Amino acid sequence: MNLELSDEQRAVQDLARDFTAREITPHVTEWDRAEQVDRGIVKKLGEVGFLGLTIDERYGGSGGDHLAYCLVTEELGRGDSSVRGIVSVSLGLVAKTIAAWGNEEQKQQWLPGLTSGSFVGSFGLTEPGTGSDAGNLSTKAVRDGDAYVVNGTKMFITNGTWADVVLLFARTNDEPGHKGVSAFLTPTDTPGLTRREIHGKLGLRGQATAELVLEGVRVPASAMLGPEGKGFSVAMSALAKGRMSVAAGCVGIAQAALDAAVKYAGEREQFGTSIARHQLVQELISDIAVDVDAARLLTWRVADLIDRGQPFATESSKAKLFASEAAVRAANNCLQVFGGYGYIDEYPAGKLLRDARVMTLYEGTSQIQKLLIGRALTGVSAF
Numbered sequence: 001m002n003l004e005l006s007d008e009q010r011a012v013q014d015l016a017r018d019f020t021a022r023e024i025t026p027h028v029t030e031w032d033r034a035e036q037v038d039r040g041i042v043k044k045l046g047e048v049g050f051l052g053l054t055i056d057e058r059y060g061g062s063g064g065d066h067l068a069y070c071l072v073t074e075e076l077g078r079g080d081s082s083v084r085g086i087v088s089v090s091l092g093l094v095a096k097t098i099a100a101w102g103n104e105e106q107k108q109q110w111l112p113g114l115t116s117g118s119f120v121g122s123f124g125l126t127e128p129g130t131g132s133d134a135g136n137l138s139t140k141a142v143r144d145g146d147a148y149v150v151n152g153t154k155m156f157i158t159n160g161t162w163a164d165v166v167l168l169f170a171r172t173n174d175e176p177g178h179k180g181v182s183a184f185l186t187p188t189d190t191p192g193l194t195r196r197e198i199h200g201k202l203g204l205r206g207q208a209t210a211e212l213v214l215e216g217v218r219v220p221a222s223a224m225l226g227p228e229g230k231g232f233s234v235a236m237s238a239l240a241k242g243r244m245s246v247a248a249g250c251v252g253i254a255q256a257a258l259d260a261a262v263k264y265a266g267e268r269e270q271f272g273t274s275i276a277r278h279q280l281v282q283e284l285i286s287d288i289a290v291d292v293d294a295a296r297l298l299t300w301r302v303a304d305l306i307d308r309g310q311p312f313a314t315e316s317s318k319a320k321l322f323a324s325e326a327a328v329r330a331a332n333n334c335l336q337v338f339g340g341y342g343y344i345d346e347y348p349a350g351k352l353l354r355d356a357r358v359m360t361l362y363e364g365t366s367q368i369q370k371l372l373i374g375r376a377l378t379g380v381s382a383f
């Protein structure tokens with residue numbers, strides 16, 4: 001077993017590190033305070049190839065394996081989780097799902113725009129009444145000639161107000177639970193679709209999170225992604241890979257927490273010496289370091305399984321569960337190293353903790369990941 005990165009993977013990592021240092025890190029506090037990252041970052045992410053990772057070059061993709069995707073996601077997450085999330089959703093949940101489930105026409109229609117950053121994608125599964133219980137969603141798509149008419153509300157949609165297309169999940173028949181759900185690639189300028197930005201988030205403030213209201217939205221039948229009634233399988237396949245991407249972003253947060261804590265501990269003096277000399281501060285730092293390594297190894301294992309064509313969904317849940325909880329612990333330990341200065345936004349610790357906190361909630365809460373892992377191990381479903 002060799003955990004050494006290849007030259008190509010190392011080059012991608014260096015590229016992502018340079019990009020983050022140049023295009024993201026200098027603006028992080030300003031974007032967080034303004035509650036909006038500069039939209040120009042999307043085009044830049046497209047130009048450097050990060051929005052096309054793992055996608056076939058025929059559709060404007062930049063190829064690469066899933067480990068390269070994780071390396072880039074980690075570096076972006078190390079810089080700013082709001083930017084990382086744009087990539088994880090537009091590429092990870094939308095473009096990659098079109099690549100996996102779309103017909104030729106759908107791939108031609110959406111992938112070149114999504115991989116270049118001309119388009120932004122969003123993923124519309126959650127509703128006000130169904131979060132963890134997504135299979136019971138109530139948005140309805142009723143067949144009318146060569147189209148479906150969609151009515152319903154979607155909640156907490158990342159990239160929501162920016163997106164050109166939403167991968168929308170709606171009920172197309174009366175089968176109970178997830179069996180009646182289908183997926184649609186819906187342009188966001190379709191009449192009847194309105195969007196409201198959700199403000200006041202604890203973290204990910206630079207990201208556009210929205211509520212989408214659909215009133216009589218006409219979507220052509222040709223926009224259905226995957227077979228009729230298989231929308232929940234489309235969503236779950238997207239989230240299985242998506243959880244790896246969230247995990248990689250969490251490794252980035254934890255690594256940023258480690259970097260910041262080590263640097264500050266070396267600079268700050270109390271009791272006549274560097275706080276790095278105090279063993280209880282060293283304990284905080286070593287706890288962060290172990291979390292970083294463990295989360296990274298679990299995440300890389302998922303990428304390796306995907307790249308070798310092996311089953312990976314349970315390992316992805318394990319990585320997401322561990323890495324998200326680890327990112328929260330790491331950011332919290334980092335804040336402790338900073339003392340009172342950790343509590344103000346001139347230093348990085350507070351934002352890392354605020355951004356980390358959502359990671360145990362979205363793309364399946366920690367409780368849901370435990371149920372998925374338990375089901376895989378026992379063969380008995382708790383749902």
Ligand SMILES: Cc1cc2nc3c(=O)[nH]c(=O)nc-3n(C[C@H](O)[C@H](O)[C@H](O)COP(=O)(O)OP(=O)(O)OC[C@H]3O[C@@H](n4cnc5c(N)ncnc54)[C@H](O)[C@@H]3O)c2cc1C
Pocket residue numbers: 089122123124125126130131132133155156157158159201204209358361362363364365366367368371
């Ligand atoms: C910033 C942000 C961005 C998001 N982006 C998107 C997006 O782009 N697209 C999208 O579709 N959604 C998105 N979401 C929604 C997110 O996926 C949901 O918030 C999440 O799935 C949890 O659903 P909920 O908030 O309704 O909580 P609930 O499902 O109501 O859960 C509340 C609590 O109950 C627990 N719980 C629920 N069921 C069980 C059970 N069976 N056993 C044990 N415990 C249980 C949960 O773990 C949690 O602790 C986003 C959310 C946020 C906050």
